[in-house]
Amino acid sequence: MPATQDFHRWPDAHGRFGAYGGSYVAETLMAPLAELTEAYQRLRQDPDFLAELDRDLKYYVGRPSPIYHAERLSQHVGGAQILLKREDLNHTGAHKINNTIGQALVARRMGKRRVIAETGAGQHGVASATVAARFGMKCVVYMGAVDIERQKINVYRMKLLGAEVVPVTSGSKTLKDALNEAMRDWVTNVADTFYIIGTVAGPHPYPQMVRDFNAIVGREAREQMLEGYGRLPDAITACVGGGSNAIGLFHAFLNDAGVRIVGAEAAGEGIATGRHAASLAAGRPGVLHGNRTYVLCDDKGQVTETHSVSAGLDYPGVGPEHAFLKDAGRAEYVGVTDDEALEAFHLLARTEGILAALESSHAVAQAMKLAREYPKDALVLCNLSGRGDKDVHTIAAREGITL
Amino acid sequence: MNRIESRFFRLQQAGRTGLIPFVTAGDPAPEHAVALMHALVAAGADLIELGVPFSDPMADGPVIQHASERAIARGVGLGDVLRWVAQFRQHDADTPVVLMGYLNPIELHGYARFAQDAAKAGVDGVLIVDCPLEESAVLEPLRAAGLQQILLAAPTTAPARMVKLCEAARGFLYYVSFAGITGAARLSTADIAARVAEVRAVAKAPVAVGFGVRDAASAKAIAGFADAVVIGSALVERLAGATEADEIAARAHAFLAPIRAALDVP
Numbered sequence: 001m002p003a004t005q006d007f008h009r010w011p012d013a014h015g016r017f018g019a020y021g022g023s024y025v026a027e028t029l030m031a032p033l034a035e036l037t038e039a040y041q042r043l044r045q046d047p048d049f050l051a052e053l054d055r056d057l058k059y060y061v062g063r064p065s066p067i068y069h070a071e072r073l074s075q076h077v078g079g080a081q082i083l084l085k086r087e088d089l090n091h092t093g094a095h096k097i098n099n100t101i102g103q104a105l106v107a108r109r110m111g112k113r114r115v116i117a118e119t120g121a122g123q124h125g126v127a128s129a130t131v132a133a134r135f136g137m138k139c140v141v142y143m144g145a146v147d148i149e150r151q152k153i154n155v156y157r158m159k160l161l162g163a164e165v166v167p168v169t170s171g172s173k174t175l176k177d178a179l180n181e182a183m184r185d186w187v188t189n190v191a192d193t194f195y196i197i198g199t200v201a202g203p204h205p206y207p208q209m210v211r212d213f214n215a216i217v218g219r220e221a222r223e224q225m226l227e228g229y230g231r232l233p234d235a236i237t238a239c240v241g242g243g244s245n246a247i248g249l250f251h252a253f254l255n256d257a258g259v260r261i262v263g264a265e266a267a268g269e270g271i272a273t274g275r276h277a278a279s280l281a282a283g284r285p286g287v288l289h290g291n292r293t294y295v296l297c298d299d300k301g302q303v304t305e306t307h308s309v310s311a312g313l314d315y316p317g318v319g320p321e322h323a324f325l326k327d328a329g330r331a332e333y334v335g336v337t338d339d340e341a342l343e344a345f346h347l348l349a350r351t352e353g354i355l356a357a358l359e360s361s362h363a364v365a366q367a368m369k370l371a372r373e374y375p376k377d378a379l380v381l382c383n384l385s386g387r388g389d390k391d392v393h394t395i396a397a398r399e400g401i402t403l
Numbered sequence: 404m405n406r407i408e409s410r411f412f413r414l415q416q417a418g419r420t421g422l423i424p425f426v427t428a429g430d431p432a433p434e435h436a437v438a439l440m441h442a443l444v445a446a447g448a449d450l451i452e453l454g455v456p457f458s459d460p461m462a463d464g465p466v467i468q469h470a471s472e473r474a475i476a477r478g479v480g481l482g483d484v485l486r487w488v489a490q491f492r493q494h495d496a497d498t499p500v501v502l503m504g505y506l507n508p509i510e511l512h513g514y515a516r517f518a519q520d521a522a523k524a525g526v527d528g529v530l531i532v533d534c535p536l537e538e539s540a541v542l543e544p545l546r547a548a549g550l551q552q553i554l555l556a557a558p559t560t561a562p563a564r565m566v567k568l569c570e571a572a573r574g575f576l577y578y579v580s581f582a583g584i585t586g587a588a589r590l591s592t593a594d595i596a597a598r599v600a601e602v603r604a605v606a607k608a609p610v611a612v613g614f615g616v617r618d619a620a621s622a623k624a625i626a627g628f629a630d631a632v633v634i635g636s637a638l639v640e641r642l643a644g645a646t647e648a649d650e651i652a653a654r655a656h657a658f659l660a661p662i663r664a665a666l667d668v669p
């Protein structure tokens with residue numbers, strides 16, 4: 001079944017995905033963004049660059065990642081077969097490195113010697129510190145003071161990798177504030193600094209560039225499905241923080257109208273409680289961090305504090321392409337609560353021997369819900385975006401256990 | 404003629420450099436916001452830049468971030484700011500007021516409704532930090548209502564783009580003196596003098612220079628080549644913590660008067 005429109009044609013020349021996206025930044029950043037756009041549009045078609053990227057993805061990141069049939073989990077749920085795209089098996093333990101490798105290669109070709117990054121869960125910070133070490137670049141990571149507290153292991157990992165971790169104490173002291181601070185650094189050090197944004201947010205060309213680098217996930221998965229199962233999945237799902245692992249999986253399937261696409265946002269303690277991070281399910285169109293998208297904000301336009309048990313989903317905005325896909329009706333976005341994610345975490349651990357990241361556990365919970373809607377011979381593909389080692393302390397603390 | 408244009412016209416005729424103080428609306432005390440505006444005028448302001456508090460001020464340094472946070476904590480929003488401008492206008496029909504801030508509060512207010520409300524309150528222009536020329540189609544209702552969009556130019560602005568900005572500039576063009584955030588201290592007048600001279604040669608609108616101006620000396624240095632100077636963080640810092648109207652006015656005066664005097668020395 002062909003799709004009703006070509007979803008692969010976005011963004012347009014202005015960096016817009018329908019009504020969303022764009023470049024809402026201070027004048028000082030217009031020139032560096034133009035420089036980056038020019039460099040990236042050239043590199044994304046440069047066979048040399050793409051070959052270099054492929055080599056790193058294969059030998060450094062460890063791609064391709066397999067699709068694993070979670071048979072015991074599927075049996076336990078009693079519906080469709082749940083398949084996991086194992087991004088947790090990548091070097092550094094999450095999909096984030098697909099993007100940081102790509103951006104670091106762009107930075108190197110642009111002659112930038114210093115990279116900066118924002119991080120929530122610390123996974124993007126670790127992935128940035130990792131590639132900076134590999135390419136001999138100086139790396140500064142901005143991280144909310146609250147997140148530093150709940151992701152101590154990743155903070156230490158970044159330091160081991162030679163990065164400087166700068167605590168951010170403004171605003172809600174979480175991911176959105178880290179992004180603000182990284183932007184402030186960039187605006188101050190534009191000449192020698194490359195800003196590696198960790199998700200499909202920010203001004204053009206970031207939503208496109210980060211998507212392109214993560215789209216390897218869906219491209220591989222689509223091929224693996226045809227090869228291993230002889231057909232495409234009935235439904236695919238991924239967790240949505242900023243939306244990079246989700247768009248990474250979704251993109252290759254957007255024009256396959258027969259594939260249902262569902263994004264799982266963090267519903268925290270429940271959308272009705274107001275303590276959540278479900279920008280698409282409960283937000284409204286606004287402008288944040290350089291793009292127009294769905295934003296969680298009050299009637300005065302102040303961005304509201306979000307809540308999720310997983311630091312990586314604790315973000316009040318979302319990539320503009322997801323906003324577009326929601327309005328176009330091509331993808332559904334639903335909330336998964338902290339409790340549902342934790343339940344999925346434990347179930348996956350005990351039925352399959354996989355400790356998933358708390359972020360990814362939202363996707364697993366959603367895959368379980370979807371599986372229940374389908375017959376046993378249906379296939380639900382879930383992006384297992386990262387591994388859960390970083391979350392062991394959080395989970396223990398929630399369950400009253402001191403390690 | 405718009406109030407901004409007539410103010411600059413008169414400054415030029417008098418051969419004076421404009422003084423543009425920036426304060427975050429509602430800081431240090433929301434109940435004295437209007438009194439502060441009058442105090443700024445009494446201390447020598449030619450135009451007032453009023454910051455609309457926003458939760459995520461990406462282009463601002465710690466001083467203005469904290470002022471924004473304090474104002475938001477006291478519930479200040481765009482609606483209050485418009486109300487204060489309307490009250491200010493009852494006693495001051497001449498001093499132009501420019502709202503400075505970020506797009507999201509205006510987006511949520513609604514562009515058409517904002518244009519109407521702002522024009523009615525007596526706002527003369529808006530400077531939206533995260534709305535570059537390329538994205539400003541959404542601001543069409545503001546222009547239709549007679550409000551001027553104040554554009555920014557920066558040291559990183561490429562020559563071709565600078566020409567576009569100069570052509571599009573209305574009211575005045577705000578030249579950001581260095582690549583950075585508000586409140587940083589990286590002012591190097593020698594570097595910017597040449598660039599501002601170039602910009603002034605092309606722009607039909609007057610050119611105000613801001614970022615990094617902290618006191619009479621730095622203001623005076625800028626005055627040599629700009630139509631106006633903008634002072635923000637240093638003033639906001641000076642006002643922070645004051646609670647009474649008298650004290651706020653006294654601090655504004657103590658801070659601005661020497662700057663005014665320095666600018667007025669030929």
Ligand SMILES: Cc1ncc(COP(=O)(O)O)c(C=O)c1O
Nearest residue numbers: 123241242243244245312359386
């Ligand atoms: C494992 C993992 N999954 C998902 C996310 C959420 O980000 P995104 O929505 O950009 O994939 C994060 C962010 O830190 C993460 O670490």
